[in-house]
Amino acid sequence: EIVLTQSPGTLSLSPGDRATLSCRASQSVSSYLAWYQQKPGQAPRLLIYGASSRATGIPDRFSGSGSGTDFTLTISRLEPEDFAVYYCQKYDDSPRTFGQGTKLEIK
Amino acid sequence: QVQLVESGGGVVQPGRSLRLSCAASGFTFSSYGMHWVRQAPGKGLEWVAFIWYDGSNEYYADSVKGRFTISRDYSRDTLFLLMNSLRAEDTAVYYCAKEGGAWGSGEYFQHWGRGTLVTVSS
Numbered sequence: 011e012i013v014l015t016q017s018p019g020t021l022s023l024s025p026g027d028r029a030t031l032s033c034r035a036s037q038s039v040s041s042y043l044a045w046y047q048q049k050p051g052q053a054p055r056l057l058i059y060g061a062s063s064r065a066t067g068i069p070d071r072f073s074g075s076g077s078g079t080d081f082t083l084t085i086s087r088l089e090p091e092d093f094a095v096y097y098c099q100k101y102d103d104s105p106r107t108f109g110q111g112t113k114l115e116i117k
Numbered sequence: 118q119v120q121l122v123e124s125g126g127g128v129v130q131p132g133r134s135l136r137l138s139c140a141a142s143g144f145t146f147s148s149y150g151m152h153w154v155r156q157a158p159g160k161g162l163e164w165v166a167f168i169w170y171d172g173s174n175e176y177y178a179d180s181v182k183g184r185f186t187i188s189r190d191y192s193r194d195t196l197f198l199l200m201n202s203l204r205a206e207d208t209a210v211y212y213c214a215k216e217g218g219a220w221g222s223g224e225y226f227q228h229w230g231r232g233t234l235v236t237v238s239s
Binding site for chain 1: 152154161162163164167176178179212217223224225226227228229230231232
């Protein structure tokens with residue numbers, strides 16, 4: 011079973027900073043990698059699919075890259091509403107494992 | 118627009134059963150794979166189960182295999198999760214999620230419901 015490991019566990023930054031979140035898979039998932047954002051008390055929201063394609067309505071400050079086992083979510087300039095928990099997920103086959111999440115907090 | 122509305126959560130004793138529902142609208146229900154995902158209090162997301170768009174295949178997380186059953190009713194555009202032999206560790210918010218592409222063409226989770234809370238406690 012493929013394991014997804016996200017780093018760092020917590021990232022402390024300020025509005026306007028650039029955020030770089032990592033997701034590493036224990037085996038290749040090709041480009042079948044998605045990123046989700048979750049705010050307290052809300053359902054997750056799809057940000058990125060296919061490792062680098064932005065979902066509908068997602069601002070272009072969010073970008074994804076990578077393939078195989080190493081993936082990155084970059085937020086170019088943080089807005090106050092971007093502080094949340096971010097999860098990566100593989101969807102090449104079942105189980106559709108999630109990473110453990112990265113909490114992006116205001117410094 | 119796409120709407121997914123979960124119901125059926127509540128407090129249940131260990132060992133008992135509960136059936137969750139997810140009412141879908143705003144899209145062609147019979148064309149999309151559907152999933153259940155759960156989140157224990159203060160924890161991360163855990164994928165639970167998946168059913169193909171045509172209902173022909175089901176997949177489960179090891180943690181629920183043999184206890185949970187996913188199904189769908191095309192006449193009511195509703196997804197179900199039957200949970201048997203519930204344990205304290207099944208306590209979580211349960212979300213239903215719709216895949217992004219029809220007929221398995223995009224298997225990321227494009228739309229999510231708001232979730233329903235299941236608490237397993239004596």
